Amino acid sequence: MGYTAMQKILAAHTGKKSVEPGEFILAKVDLAMANDVTAPLAIKALERHGITKLWNKDRIAIVFSHFVPAKDILSAAQAAVAREFAQKYDLSLFFDEGRGGIEHSLLPELGLVVPGEVVIGADSHSCTYGGLGLFSTGVGSTDVAAVMATGEVWLKVPETMRFNYRGKLDPWVTGKDLILYTIGQITFEGALYRNMEFTGPALMQLSMEARLTLTNMVVEAGGKSGFIEADKVTEAYLKGRAKRPYTIYKTDPDAKFYANYDWDLTGMEPQVAQPNLPDKVAGVSTIKGAKVHSAFLGSCTNGRIEDLRIAAQILKGRKVAKGLRFMVIPATQNIYRQALKEGLIDIFMEAEAVVSAATCGPCLGGHMGVLGPNEVCISSSNRNFPGRMGHRDSKVYLANPAVVTASAITGYVCHPEEVLGKGKTLAAA
Amino acid sequence: MIKGTAYQFGDNIDTDQIIPAMYLTTTDPKELAKHCMEIADADFPKKAKAGDILVAGRNFGCGSSREHAPLSIKGLDLGLVIAESFARIFFRNCINIGMPILECPEAAKEIQSGDKLEVDLDQGVIKNLTKGKTYQAQAFPPFMQELIKAGGLMPYVKKRLGSGMTI
Numbered sequence: 001m002g003y004t005a006m007q008k009i010l011a012a013h014t015g016k017k018s019v020e021p022g023e024f025i026l027a028k029v030d031l032a033m034a035n036d037v038t039a040p041l042a043i044k045a046l047e048r049h050g051i052t053k054l055w056n057k058d059r060i061a062i063v064f065s066h067f068v069p070a071k072d073i074l075s076a077a078q079a080a081v082a083r084e085f086a087q088k089y090d091l092s093l094f095f096d097e098g099r100g101g102i103e104h105s106l107l108p109e110l111g112l113v114v115p116g117e118v119v120i121g122a123d124s125h126s127c128t129y130g131g132l133g134l135f136s137t138g139v140g141s142t143d144v145a146a147v148m149a150t151g152e153v154w155l156k157v158p159e160t161m162r163f164n165y166r167g168k169l170d171p172w173v174t175g176k177d178l179i180l181y182t183i184g185q186i187t188f189e190g191a192l193y194r195n196m197e198f199t200g201p202a203l204m205q206l207s208m209e210a211r212l213t214l215t216n217m218v219v220e221a222g223g224k225s226g227f228i229e230a231d232k233v234t235e236a237y238l239k240g241r242a243k244r245p246y247t248i249y250k251t252d253p254d255a256k257f258y259a260n261y262d263w264d265l266t267g268m269e270p271q272v273a274q275p276n277l278p279d280k281v282a283g284v285s286t287i288k289g290a291k292v293h294s295a296f297l298g299s300c301t302n303g304r305i306e307d308l309r310i311a312a313q314i315l316k317g318r319k320v321a322k323g324l325r326f327m328v329i330p331a332t333q334n335i336y337r338q339a340l341k342e343g344l345i346d347i348f349m350e351a352e353a354v355v356s357a358a359t360c361g362p363c364l365g366g367h368m369g370v371l372g373p374n375e376v377c378i379s380s381s382n383r384n385f386p387g388r389m390g391h392r393d394s395k396v397y398l399a400n401p402a403v404v405t406a407s408a409i410t411g412y413v414c415h416p417e418e419v420l421g422k423g424k425t426l427a428a429a
Numbered sequence: 430m431i432k433g434t435a436y437q438f439g440d441n442i443d444t445d446q447i448i449p450a451m452y453l454t455t456t457d458p459k460e461l462a463k464h465c466m467e468i469a470d471a472d473f474p475k476k477a478k479a480g481d482i483l484v485a486g487r488n489f490g491c492g493s494s495r496e497h498a499p500l501s502i503k504g505l506d507l508g509l510v511i512a513e514s515f516a517r518i519f520f521r522n523c524i525n526i527g528m529p530i531l532e533c534p535e536a537a538k539e540i541q542s543g544d545k546l547e548v549d550l551d552q553g554v555i556k557n558l559t560k561g562k563t564y565q566a567q568a569f570p571p572f573m574q575e576l577i578k579a580g581g582l583m584p585y586v587k588k589r590l591g592s593g594m595t596i
């Protein structure tokens with residue numbers, strides 16, 4: 001009987017010939033990550049237990065992502081704790097304000113996560129990196145503290161659900177729509193504790209960035225990890241980026257899956273998750289017309305250069321709807337600079353959008369455009385639980401960057417064709 | 430033995446509802462406790478007393494990985510959380526920080542807010558004194574029992590490091 005790629009990766013990191021789903025293992029970790037919110041708790045856990053020696057100062061990343069730049073006195077004090085820790089232990093992968101961006105966009109961008117590895121992040125969307133053909137999962141602060149101390153993590157080997165996407169994708173359909181559709185089908189606890197392996201011709205034609213959007217939202221289906229086999233697209237992305245040598249693992253044809261899904265997505269329109277659950281998904285045409293007060297383009301899901309290019313093409317020569325505010329936040333400082341060079345920032349500002357330096361900002365209701373009572377936002381991010389982006393009675397629709405941008409122009413949820421004209425598409429982003 | 434009043438919250442309570450992100454600027458459990466569950470029930474932090482029991486439906490603690498969520502519950506000195514099922518990271522976090530939890534679909538479905546409960550954590554036995562019913566929760570896998578016995582993940586790690594095992 002064959003094995004899934006995930007079984008092979010985990011076995012290789014455990015020093016075993018093979019591992020089986022359900023088995024508890026202690027796996028060697030290639031990279032550990034914490035952010036400005038989760039690192040301080042991990043540091044506290046290390047200090048409380050008198051642990052003063054770290055596993056490897058070059059494999060522990062601390063990325064300031066959430067309350068960046070510090071939004072108030074408390075967050076500044078908290079950031080100082082992580083900053084001092086990084087200095088004290090001379091961590092080579094410390095990304096302070098202005099030096100990085102949102103963790104899950106930054107690590108792939110810098111080639112700090114590569115195929116075949118085991119990556120553990122103290123943030124639930126650490127599953128993102130699986131799009132590069134590796135095992136990565138989100139844990140809490142104490143878990144990551146243990147990795148910082150030992151370089152190992154305890155894991156239960158997950159079962160794998162396999163998703164095969166076929167058919168001819170509509171030009172407006174992106175990685176975001178594939179994952180929203182998937183979550184809508186299996187529900188947001190449908191992959192609880194399991195690994196989600198994505199494959200199929202409709203997916204493999206998508207860019208690396210679109211693939212990372214897909215694996216980013218694995219946790220919104222309850223999943224432990226996501227996996228897309230590394231191929232030519234992955235290797236082209238890694239070229240000049242990868243900071244470590246890597247190994248490509250493939251799933252055997254006779255591997256065992258918990259479930260197998262096979263979907264022909266021909267004719268599928270862009271998908272939207274409605275308030276207040278990421279699995280309340282419908283095609284954009286059925287929700288069309290829902291009024292929004294705010295729109296957000298950014299986050300670790302869809303704040304990459306490709307997303308900004310799509311938005312700029314739609315916004316060019318147009319204005320954000322009266323009474324609506326449009327927050328555009330590049331996910332990393334490098335993306336921000338690239339967008340500046342390409343003239344995208346100019347287009348956003350001309351259209352009267354708010355542009356800021358890289359931060360999670362409004363995605364978690366932190367700062368930079370928090371929602372008030374009963375306000376409605378359409379967002380390119382990944383979560384829409386009650387109170388996620390602000391007041392407990394605010395509401396969030398989740399959609400792809402083109403739908404978010406078009407809705408920012410009209411003031412209600414709509415298909416991009418409503419702004420550009422029927423049958424119009426964009427030049428390749 | 431834990432004795433307390435039950436507070437029932439339904440399915441899919443995510444960590445944003447347990448502790449909203451705007452309060453993640455502190456790691457102090459007592460401070461976090463002041464806002465515990467306030468999105469779902471604004472008065473909860475004031476009503477809940479030490480030893481009281483949080484009961485929830487499916488997928489409790491889904492969403493972000495913030496350990497601040499179980500810490501806020503711990504900060505309120507609640508006795509334990511009973512749910513039909515827990516989200517993965519929340520489950521790990523509870524085991525790691527020593528916040529007692531039990532998975533028991535039957536109990537979680539039938540217990541109502543205000544019921545008086547008595548829970549034997551070691552045995553996983555939940556008694557609903559108000560309704561006169563007894564439930565048996567699912568046992569933890571042996572590896573997790575080891576973690577719980579060690580007092581959480583960090584004491585376990587210290588033991589491993591101290592034992593001279595090469596890491």
Ligand code: SF4
Binds near residue numbers: 381
């Ligand atoms: S952008 Fe949002 S989902 Fe992504 S890491 Fe930041 S807060 Fe989390």
